Structures are given as C-alpha cells and as structure tokens.
Amino acid sequence: MTLPIAAQPSILLENVCLTLAGPAGPVNILTNIDLAVAPAQSLGLVGPSGSGKSSLLMLIAGLERATSGRVVVAGQDFAGLSEDALARFRRDHLGIVFQAFHLMASMTALENVAIPLELAGRPESLGEARRQLERVGLGARIDHYPGQLSGGEQQRVALARAFAMRPQILLADEPTGNLDQQNGRLIMDLLFELQREAGSSLLLITHDPALAERCNRVVKLQDGRLAASEPVAVA
C-alpha cells in the first residue's frame, strides 16, 4: 500500500513487534513500536546495549521482517515484498552506515562507492563515485583496498557509498563506535553535512548523548519498547 505523498512520513512504524528464535526459545526483541520520522528530519535513537536499536534499524532497512505491525518506509509498505523487491527498495531509497564499516574487502574504495550506482544502472557511476570520494576527502585514495585504509578512512568510504545515490533516508548504526574521538567527530560532522545537502531523513543509533543531541529528535529504546518519544510533526 502506498500513502498519498502529502501525508507521508519517511519512516512509519505502527504497533511493530519483532520476535526471534533463540536457543532457549522465542525472544521478544521489539514490542509495540510506534514511530514516525518526517522527511529531512534527524532522529537519534539511544538506549542500552541489547535494547533492540540495531534490530529496529534492520526492520526499517527491510533486512528483518516484523513479526506483527506495519512498516512503511518512503511510502512503501514492506508487507508482502519479496527479498529481491526489498533489495531494490534499499538500492533506490536507503543509505546505510555500519559501525563495522562493512566495505567489500575485494574492491577498491572507488569500486565500493560505485556499487549502489551500478546496481541502479546509473551511467557514469565510476565518475560519480570518484566525486563522492573527493567530497569526503579521499580523492587520493580511490584505488586503495579497505585493508589499506585506516578506520576513519574506511568509514568515510562507507559514508560516500551511503550518500552516492542521494538517498531519501540514511540509517546509521553507531557510525563512530569503532573510531577514536577525533575521527568520530570528523565523521559525524561529515554525516550531518551530507544529510543536509541531500535532504535525507536520518535515523542515528548511538550511545553518545552528545551525538544524539545533534539530531532534531531523540527517542530512547528500553527492553524493546520506546521509552520516550516526542510527537512527530509530519511535513
């Protein structure tokens, strides 16, 4: 089901539950989550380890399927979408940044950034990837493999890759978790700058309250439930 454009939040979760099978039986990861994120809005998602933050991000990315409830992202209801349809959806609407960078070890920085463009069949994808890498300050390291880059540089490549398609929504899962303070600050500056330029909505998972404060809104997840949530102003 597709909502009318005017009424669309970028991310809309209604009464979403997620239960996973664990070795000792089913585990409730998320319970009755209601959440809406407006276009171009940034949302900080905080909470202790194991509270379900990453699982929530995976639900929104279509990498995990809700046990019940409704997930609508960029106006697309995920119900009934196949794996391949979800992959195409991510390609066209989402950018994701991980704590562990998740770059393709077998590809150079340039090739890593070009991948989403190439998947979308964009002409001049390598040229665009080169521009993105220059934008994040890695113009001189385009032919380096991930193993030859520092952590900060790898995360900058990941940022360039996430923004290569100018995504409607950016999902970031503790993007500075593996970086020192200085590199972390640089990456976050870059992330917010790129988000503003692209006009993307941002869902930022972080343990750092100071980082969360830089977002338009902050919500807290506790034991799989939203503990504190402000009203959403839908644009």
Added chain:
Amino acid sequence: MTGLAFRLALRGVRGGRSGWFTIIACLALGVAAIAASLSLDQSLRRALSDDARSLLGGDAELRLTYRPFTDDELAFFRLYGDLSQSAEMRVMARSGPRQTLTEIKTVDQAYPLFGAVDLAPALPLQSVLAKQDGKWGAVAEQELLDRLDLKTGDEITVGDATLILKAVILREPDRAGANFSLGPRLLVAPGALTASGLVQPGSLVHYLVLERLAPGRQIDPFKQALAERFDPQPWLFRDSRDATPSLKRLLDRTTLFLTLVGLTSLLVGGIGIADGASAFVDQRMADIARLKCLGADNGLILASIALQFAALAAIGIALGLAFGAAAPFAVIAWLGDRLPVAVHLAVEGTALAKSAAFGLLACMTFAATPLARAAAVPGGQLLREKMAPPNLPFGWARFALVAGSAFCLAALTVAISADHRLAVWFVVGGAASFGLFALAGKMVVSLARSLGRRLATRHLSLRLALSSLYRPGAPTEGVVLSLGLGLSLLVGLSLVEVTLGREIDDQIPAKAPSFFFIDIQADQAEQFDRLARDAGADQITRAVMIRGRITRIKDVPVAKAKVAEDANWAVKGDRGLTVAAQPPADANIVAGAWWPADYDGPPLVSLDANIAKGFGVGIGDSITVDVLGREITAKVASLRRIDWASLGMNFTFVLSPNALAGAPVSDIATVHAPGDKLAAVERAVSDGLPSLSVIRIADALAQLRRVVDGIGLAIRAAALVALLAGALVLAAAISAGQRRRIKEAVLLKVLGAARADLLRAVLWEFLILGLASGVAAAFIGCAIAYAVLTFVLKLDAVLLPWPVLATLGGGITLVAACGLLGTFRALEARPAPYLRGE
C-alpha cells in the same frame, strides 16, 4: 625447546581446520596414484619373474627359421638337459566356406617342460593330438572356433590335412612369451603339420627347441658352451631371464605412463597443498602474533607450525599409500583370467616407500614457502584490526629447501622410470607447463583488472566477477594453474587417442592393401597373379622374401655394436629381406642412389633411414646378415624414408638383385581390391592355392582398434585423476573464499543487489575462470599431443578441433557447476543474522 614446540603444536591443532582437507586430499590423491601404479608394476614384474620358465617354456629357447635343428645340434643340447621341440607357422584353417589365419604349433611328447596346458574338456594333451582313425587331433583357442563357427568334435582342414578339434585351449603356458599374434593358436602333433604338406622349401617355419637344464646346470655355462661349439650360432637364443620381453616392454611403458600421470596429479595437487598450507597459517596468524608478544622466537613458531603440518601430511601420505597398496588387489581381481600369469599379491614395500618419498618431496617443495610465512608474522600484527598476510622476504635457506626438494622430485622421477630420456622430457615439459600456466594465471588477473576498470556500468555482474578474479588474495592463478594442468593432459591425450583412431579408421585403410598373401612359392606366382586379377583385384604387388638375421654392423658383431633403443627391434630377431632391381614405386630415397637395374656386383643394400640412424651407419658402411647360415655382407647404397603407416609392401632391407641367389625364397604379395570383390579374391586364391596364407588387413586393423580403444579408456581414466586433483584445488579455493563470499553477498544485498545479480556475477566469475583455464589448456594440450604424435608415435599431427572443444566445454561446465554449487550457500545467505553476528 623441542618439547615446547611439540606441546604448542598439539595445542595448535585445536586452532581450526582451515586447509586440513585440501592438504590431506591433494596429497592422498597424488600419492595413491603413484603408489597404485608402482605397486601394480612390482606385483606383475614379480609374477613374470616367478613364472619365467613357464612363460618361456624352458630354461632356454633356441629358435631357427626355415630349417629344423640337425641331429648333431640336438645331441649337443641333450648333454645339458631335456628338450622339447616344436615348429610354428602361420597357415589357413578352413571349414566349409569359412577360413581364417591361424598360428599352428607342433608339440612333442615332452611339451610342456614347465607348467601345463589347460584344455576344456580337461583331456591329456598328447593323447588328443594323436592320430585316430586316420585323422589327426588338434586343440585350438576359442577364437578359432568362433571365427569358423565350430564346436569341439568338428573337423577343419589345414593344407592337405584334416584335423578334428578335440578341445579348447584355456591356457598355454608359453603363449604370453610370444610376440604379437595375427591369429588364434592351433596345437597339433608334428605328424599333422607334415601331413598338411605346407612345409615346403622357403616356407616361413620357425623351429624351436626348449631346454630344461639338468639339475646343477646353469644358464650361463650352457650359453658359453653353445658359443664355443657353434660359431656363428645360427639360432636366436633366449633364456628365462628374458622370457617375456614384449610383456616387460608393455609393462615398462604402462607403468611409466601411469606414474607420470600420478606425478602430474601430485604437481596439480601441489597447488592445493600450498593453498591449504596458506589457509592453515592464515587461521593461526592471530595466535602466532600472540605467542610472539609473549616471547616465542621464530624457530619455535616455525617448529610448532611445521609439526602440525607434518601430522596432516603424514595422514595424507598414509591414506594415499593405503589406497595405492589396495589398488593392485582390485585391478588383479578385475583383470581375472585375462592375465597370462598368476599374480601373488602382497603389500609392495619398495613401491610404497618410493611413493611416500614423492609425497614428502612434494610437501617440501610446495608447502615450505607458505609455512615460512608463519615465522614472518610480526607480534605487532595483533594490534592491528585485520590480520593481513605478512610479506615474506627472500631467504636463501628457504630457496635452497624449495629448489633442492624440486630437484630431488625431478631426479626421483627420472631415476625410477624405465625410460630415463622420456622421464627427463616429462620433467622438462612439466616444468615448462607449470611456468606457462602460472604465466597464464597472471595474464588472467591482469586482463581482469584492466577490463574490469574499463567496463561500462551496465555490466555490473561482469565487473563484480572480474573484481573477484583480480582482488588481492584471489585464488585465480592457482586455479588456472591446477585446472589448466589437468585439462591440458586430458586435451593432449584425447587428441592423441582420436588421431590414432582416425589413422586406423580412415587414413590407413585409404592407402593400405586389402590383403597380404604369404608363402607364395616360385611356381605358384603366375597362377596367384591370374587368380587374384580374374577375381577383381586391381593392384597386385609381389616381392621375394626371406628371413635373415643381422649379425654385424660395420663389421662389429651385433652384441658389441652400439644400437639406439628405437632401432633395437631390428637386431632382436629375424627380419624380412628382399631383393629388387628397381626402387619401390613410392620410394623416397633420402641419401645415396639406387643401383643400376642390371647391377651384378658385390651385394648392396638400401636401408630404412631411421634404422640407419639407429645403427649409426651411412652410405658405404657394411651390414652383414645371416640367411640360413650363410653370411651376406652388403654395402649401404641408399637410405629410404618409409611410410610404415601405409601397411604396404615395405622392407627395411632391400638387397641388390643377385644378393640372395640360390636361397630358397618365397614370394609375399599385397593385393588391393574394391570392397565388393574382397570375398571373391580371397576365395579364388584360397581355392586355387590352398597352401597360401592370407592376412586380412581389415581384421588386423580391427584388432589394433580394439587395443587402442582399451588403452584410450585407461588413458582417459588416468588423466581424469589429474583433473580430479585440479577440481580439488578449485573446491578448496571456493571453500577458503566462502566467508568472504557470504560477507560480500550480504553487503551487496544490503546495498540493493537482487539474487539474480549475484548469481550472474558468480556465473561470470567461474565461466571466465573455466574459459581461461580451458583456452590455456587447449594450447598446451595441443603442444603435448603434437610432441607425442610427432616424436613418439611418428605420425602426422593434425589439429582435430572436436576433442579440444569437447574437453574445453566439459572443463568450463565443470568449473561453472563447481562454482555455483560451492557458492550456493553464499548466495542464499540472509543479511540480518550475519550483520547481527558482526
């Protein structure tokens, strides 16, 4: 220190199983192939040696052609032991309208001196051969009964004699010691051959005396006594130490081929051993760095890693030896009664020791470098996020170990081979192929890199595939090398087999005559020509022939002359000699000149150029032949290049017209006839001249084709072992890259790739890998085939595309199928669990 290394090694075994399977499987396969071949060889060789007297028929055999032994000669032989006499010739056996060439042999009351003739029904040999009610008895191989559509109790005629087939020969003890046979065996009493009337002056009859030395008598003194009493000796002498020269030659060649194929498997598997050792070290890199941080030195690390590897290698070698030791039992059971000797199987210790040495040397050659990397892991590596393989600086000690092991591997290959020259060529060819495939692997990587970066965006799957081929640490070079070696062997051997088959099926029949007729007496020649021509023969070529034995080359006795191995056959027994005033119609004289048609001077000879080369003789040198006890010395007047494959009337030795004056020669003839006249020609000549023997070329070629087909099957099966080793390396590479593939597949899915995109990328990757290996293998396989056809089989090498394309297609399909099967799990991987795990 040693104890600590041992303890660390024991604990290190728990550090993961990466590379274990590859190391063990590759070693086991290569060692098993070599051990099987060498064990089988040793078992058969021992059986031939144990049964030597039975296979020869005596302690010694003396063979004369054309004339029987004299009483004086026989009396001398009897001084040394018991004798059995026999005579052999090729004759036609007839039954009603059917006839077939048969190898008749007379046996006396003493036959056999060793072993026993098994008959069905089981009857005493001499009594069934005796004359009863005016008819002689006979026993024959089943094939003769099949060809003439007979059963025991039926009659056949041989010349003027009528024989009753009393039994079928199941086993003739000394048959395996004989040379290539053109017809089934027929055993008769001496009187039956006499009654046939086929033994005429000039008839090609071999007379044999088999000697069983009296107790206490030895072969060498007997041989010495013969040499002193009879000089020159008119006969060919063999003793039980050389009872089965043709079987031993066959065994030599078969073992050489199988051992070389086993070695190829071990070389191909060597890549797997190196890959396995790398994976083994990579998995322990963090532990090694930790140990270094805690104060372990390089020597301790290396000793611990080497001990762990040695344990795996020992398992691989032991498994290989177990399979190899068991193989002869399976092969002998499968061959059953087809073997001419009873093989008493045992575990062949020497063969297994040699095979283990090959395995050990292969380990040292291929695993030394990857294992040395363990010592090069810096302790500081632990502080880094990723454990990148360390760069290994050049080290003389390691170089000496690898080069020394490789040299020992090559030296052992040459040392254990029956044909050292061929083994040296194999080593050189193997090293060259190894280098060429390594180069091909590097070219594939380089081309993939260059193409991948130029490729347009819409070819994403192809670009993903290419990047998998050139990424750092990609197994491309090893896979191209190992698969390519296996495939090239298959391409080369298939080409040789198909070319041989084509030669037998198409090329030879196109130019070969339809029949050979032998034993045409001088007074029958005209009648023979007329009968054949009237029945429809369109080309008849006749030449006089007599058997003679080369006794001297350049006046040096043959025993002392230097004769090349490939010309040795010419001095081993009787050769056909002819005389001619004119050169043969298709003669290709490459040196000297033919004598004038009216030449009447001292004997001259025209020689086959290859034999002349093997003898080391040229124009003007002398060759001496013994014909019926008379020595004829002829000067070499010309050399001819002979096309033996034409199966036409070709003689190695053609003498000037007067050289054989007075000798009891007979004629030999070749006859060409159209397909629809063949039966008529054979029937007309056989009816008109029943004493002649006829050899149907089609029958001989069919027999040859059966042999080639059988060998071809064995060759392909052997080559598949090498290909299996290549497949093992590919499987190991896929398995080693599995974690990386799953990660990449997950990330690509996260970034929006559909499964079809990933499937296409994998398919492209393995198609390119298969195609690259296949194309390189096609070139090198063609080179192998060219070398074997031209230099070993002396045939015209023609590039036949089908065997190459079929092998290529098969190889590509195999690689693509292995690739898809091996990466299926990666394609199916779901992102969420993986990302959660990270």
